[in-house]
Amino acid sequence: MTATFATAHVEHLAAVLKAVSGFVLTPDKHYLIEPRLAPVARRYGMASVEQVLGKLRTQPDEELIWSVAEAMSVNETTFFRDKAPFDLLRDEVAPALAGRRAGGRLKVWCAGVSTGQEAYSIAMLGAAAGLDLEILGTDFSQRCLEKAVAGVYTQFEVQRGLPIRQLVEHFDKQDEMWRANARLRQSVHWRKQNLMGDFRGLGPFDIVFCRNVLPYFDADTRRTVLEKIAAVTAPDGFLFLGVTETAMDSDAFRPAPGRRGLYARDPEFRLAA
Ligand SMILES: C[S@@+](CC[C@H](N)C(=O)[O-])C[C@H]1O[C@@H](n2cnc3c(N)ncnc32)[C@H](O)[C@@H]1O
Numbered sequence: 001m002t003a004t005f006a007t008a009h010v011e012h013l014a015a016v017l018k019a020v021s022g023f024v025l026t027p028d029k030h031y032l033i034e035p036r037l038a039p040v041a042r043r044y045g046m047a048s049v050e051q052v053l054g055k056l057r058t059q060p061d062e063e064l065i066w067s068v069a070e071a072m073s074v075n076e077t078t079f080f081r082d083k084a085p086f087d088l089l090r091d092e093v094a095p096a097l098a099g100r101r102a103g104g105r106l107k108v109w110c111a112g113v114s115t116g117q118e119a120y121s122i123a124m125l126g127a128a129a130g131l132d133l134e135i136l137g138t139d140f141s142q143r144c145l146e147k148a149v150a151g152v153y154t155q156f157e158v159q160r161g162l163p164i165r166q167l168v169e170h171f172d173k174q175d176e177m178w179r180a181n182a183r184l185r186q187s188v189h190w191r192k193q194n195l196m197g198d199f200r201g202l203g204p205f206d207i208v209f210c211r212n213v214l215p216y217f218d219a220d221t222r223r224t225v226l227e228k229i230a231a232v233t234a235p236d237g238f239l240f241l242g243v244t245e246t247a248m249d250s251d252a253f254r255p256a257p258g259r260r261g262l263y264a265r266d267p268e269f270r271l272a273a
Contacts, residue, residue, distance in 0.1 A: 021069045
């Protein structure tokens with residue numbers, strides 16, 4: 001059964017989340033409140049989630065606001081999630097762009113990278129295909145970034161999408177865990193970046209992955225974020241969204257014909273048929 005909380009508390013929580021992370025707390029997500037905020041209550045020595053919500057409303061501090069926003073965000077990810085976008089990157093997008101860049105070096109941004117699997121997948125793919133990729137992984141969650149930087153994953157996590165050959169080549173077994181080896185860890189840069197914030201100082205990027213992040217925002221926020229991403233993407237660059245998403249909220253990117261989840265800055269730039 002879903003726990004119920006004072007309506008004013010829930011409305012305030014929704015307003016805080018929208019302002020801090022863009023997350024829209026629709027009624028179908030209210031079931032997340034109790035399990036996500038129970039650990040926050042424990043950390044702050046509070047007796048209940050209701051108390052967390054009360055403090056958030058009446059005596060908020062920065063640390064509590066960020067802890068709540070982080071705890072409420074959805075961090076689901078896997079290595080090579082959906083597979084097809086990674087094949088598309090290796091076989092079509094990267095070769096097409098590398099041929100247009102001096103030295104063939106491409107700058108890739110994984111925005112909303114969660115615990116790092118997406119960025120490490122791109123790094124492994126780049127190493128196998130001989131691509132010269134400079135990869136930046138960003139998220140607003142400190143907790144996620146710490147795990148990404150450490151590069152330490154459970155058996156369950158590596159079993160989700162990571163082929164055994166790449167596991168053996170790029171990871172070392174440490175007790176019950178697997179740790180990305182130094183070469184793989186060093187092939188990705190990490191940075192805390194809120195998509196609600198200012199992107200100045202980032203980019204320009206040739207390729208941006210922002211997958212499975214925008215569906216948690218409303219249409220206005222999605223449009224603003226897409227436009228900010230476009231501003232730091234090369235004029236002939238590409239954006240990968242999740243396979244069920246569209247960039248329809250903005251005309252900053254156009255769908256690449258026949259390539260699901262891929263969007264181009266330049267509507268005229270055609271990948272080979
Ligand atoms: C569902 S995960 C997607 C991870 C990965 N991109 C993938 O597709 O597997 C969404 C990630 O977006 C991050 N996120 C949510 N709102 C954000 C914001 N405003 N700024 C930066 N990251 C955000 C969350 O912390 C979470 O790690």
